[in-house]
Amino acid sequence: MSEQSLPPIDRRAILKSAGIATVVLPTIGAASRAEAAEPKPQIAQAQPPAAAAPSSAAAPGAATGHQFLSLDEVAFTEALVDHMWPKDQLSPSGTELGIATFIDRQLAGAFGQGDRLYAQGPFRMGKPQHGYQLPLTPAQYYRAGASAIATACQKRFGRSFERLAAADREQFLQELASGKVKEGPLDLAAWFNGLAYPLFVQGAFADPVYGGNRDKAAWKMIGYPGLPAVYNQDVVRFRGKAHPRSANPQSIQDFS
Amino acid sequence: MATTLKEREVVIVGGGLSAGLIARKLVPLGRDVLVLERGAPRSGSESQLPSQRDELRWGIQRGLVQRENVETYTLRHTPEETALPMRRLLSFLPGFGVGGGASHWNGQTWRFQTTDYILRSHLEQRYGKAAIPSDMTVQDWGIRYEDLEPYYTLFEKLFGISGKAGNIKGVKQEGGNPFEPWRAEEFSLPPLEPSEAGLIFKAAAEKLGYKPFPMPAANASRAYTNPDGMKLGACQYCGHCERFVCEANAKASPDRLLFPFIADKPNFELRTHAEAFLINYDKADRRVTGVTYIDTETGEEFAQPASTIVLGSYVLSNTRLLLLSGIGEPYEPGTGKGVVGKNYCYQTISGVSVFFEDRYINPFMGAGAYGMVIDEFNNDHFDHSGLGFFGGAFINATITNGRPITTRALPPGTPRWGSAWKAANAKWYLRSFNISCHGTSYSHRGNCMDLDPDYRDAYGRPLLRIAFDFPENDLKMSLFVTQKAHDIAKATGATIVGTPAPRRGPFDSRIYQSTHNTGGTIMGADHATSVVSPHLQSWDAQNLFITGASVFPQNSGYNPTGTVGALGLRLADDLISYLERPRFL
């Protein structure tokens, strides 16, 4: 049976776009190593960036205490999450909620470093339904996408995304999400829908212990009561009724 | 070089549900049993407050399941395409660690329909041979429902299933499933308290003349002690069930009810971090001699001789181990010859959301099997003449969770970000639910598994390659049942009814659709078309037995685990007889 062959991924172009000269892909040896990394909630640092301990001076974005994102990536990410999660009567802005902090920590941590991701070649372009197929870790991928978006915005508007007016940001994001923004070898719609958007949603709604959803503001907004969630009696008492704890959710830190 | 260990009487590969059911029976009878499990024992933090309620860790980042950087699967939609690795496993989540998938399942616990076991004969008899598409490779199982009934009953008692009988020994029961195959007894526990969504669904279904009933649940509606003296607590409806280990010890699972029952017996050993990769096979003698495994903590290889071997390592590992070991003839989709890897099936799931301005659904009060169901359009419960497809789905409103990253239904037309999106979340989170269709998956000539020629696991062995797409038959079925769900949705009086989403191809590996993979080592009465006999004994090695949903020739419209449980318990009885006098059963 002859196999229909898939085009190889232009690996070099993608790596170049990610600003990576030589890639160090997560390699896997003994599974003990593979099993070692667990996502680590950082209770001590789940505070506004200003109060967070600065990371080592050499690290990118040291002044803001960011762990992975460089200063321009911070500016982009904050603008992105503030546009997508604007400050309004329902809650503070995305940055105030900690979504950018969440994204930074996820990219710096196990997830961003490619924990769990199957990273063996050969690398080929698949159909969307095959899912992510690039040789980049999520952190490298985020960086590559942010950089392509910076270039696309410069070309189109003569300025970076964070300097765009709200209407331009909106139009740009609509086009980004629907595949109309083309810049470099990456599929930027896949980047937005498959990486940036899920991180954005997680940053908003995950337990505050991971740096987002500060003060449980997103949970309060929707009425999710959080922990401890022991509802054996409540399923009858509050069936079809407002649950009193929807207004006053509790999170992991409230129990730690 | 592998270190050779001392021979053991029965070695079971995989420490999940099937292993627990078999060991529970053999060990008290004095049989020497060793279970090889690739993962670790549960450490405890998965099931303790507050970390148990960490949606990001367990739900989104899938902290309990198979790690795809160690082993994943490659996917192609037809056998003609080149397969690519699923670099993240998202559409299904193979279990890992003691208890397997059944330690973090939902607990929706069903019996398959009487016609499921004789599907081909039944369809031929009712609709004629010519009505079955030539590429639909459905088969009979080689057993009948009656063979399994006592084992379903035992499984439901061991796991303390909450529910309402619909048919006790042929007598219909009010409030139960009128389509239920006959059962010997009432369920062990009464159903869970109905949810607001369940009541809304029930009223709408009744308005349309259907007979709704509570879903059979392995989430205990109250404290329970099983016939082995093992205990469950009462479900707290905490909404952290599927993908999570239960905090209240209310979800029936092997690591709570089965392994602890025999843990202190000297003739039982559960060896963790032991990943099997080869079943040593003496082809001339048609016998297996042992299991070669790697200690995943040290990297050391061991050869574990065994006089009898049972594969209970879930559908995908069961199939892969046979292929890696050269046991049985691999299936070839081009010619239809061979059997190992044949008839890979899945589950065809779809649905429609409903939104109520004036009603509190409170989805955070949820449990894995907290559902109200109708069964009118499942399997062959309705006449398929002229419909152009076979099979069906149960339609249900099940409030499994309101975890906020995962479960926030939004009405059609809602933007994906911005103030309007936030406002829609704030408005509808507490006031919406999904009506879903849990549908059959019928085997198709091209849907199969083999070893991938290009991609390898972390130890350098070929990955399992899956060729799968939803067959035309199942897509038509999904369209039909989703329309029925839509009708119910409209009858609920919802403020907004969402856009019905029947299942469409191609199969999308990015979206979770159930861990109900089936097939690959199918059972049957004919050696030429099956891998194991009706007693789950390998046709190619007398002392090798295989169990789990890998033996299903096709998948029913029900969740698989009730049937996996019954098959495991029946195999345990068969093994007792076999060990007394080894032979082809």
Ligand SMILES: Cc1cc2nc3c(=O)[nH]c(=O)nc-3n(C[C@H](O)[C@H](O)[C@H](O)COP(=O)(O)OP(=O)(O)OC[C@H]3O[C@@H](n4cnc5c(N)ncnc54)[C@H](O)[C@@H]3O)c2cc1C
């Ligand atoms: C999130 C989720 C929800 C689910 N909900 C439901 C539901 O509501 N209803 C339902 O019917 N079913 C449900 N299931 C499916 C259910 O979990 C399985 O049907 C059931 O666990 C299968 O039992 P098993 O013994 O075949 O496999 P498992 O219980 O998964 O056990 C297999 C074990 O084998 C081990 N193993 C695999 N390969 C090897 C190897 N090479 N060497 C050593 N060990 C190995 C694995 O680590 C695992 O522990 C759900 C599954 C998941 C993941």
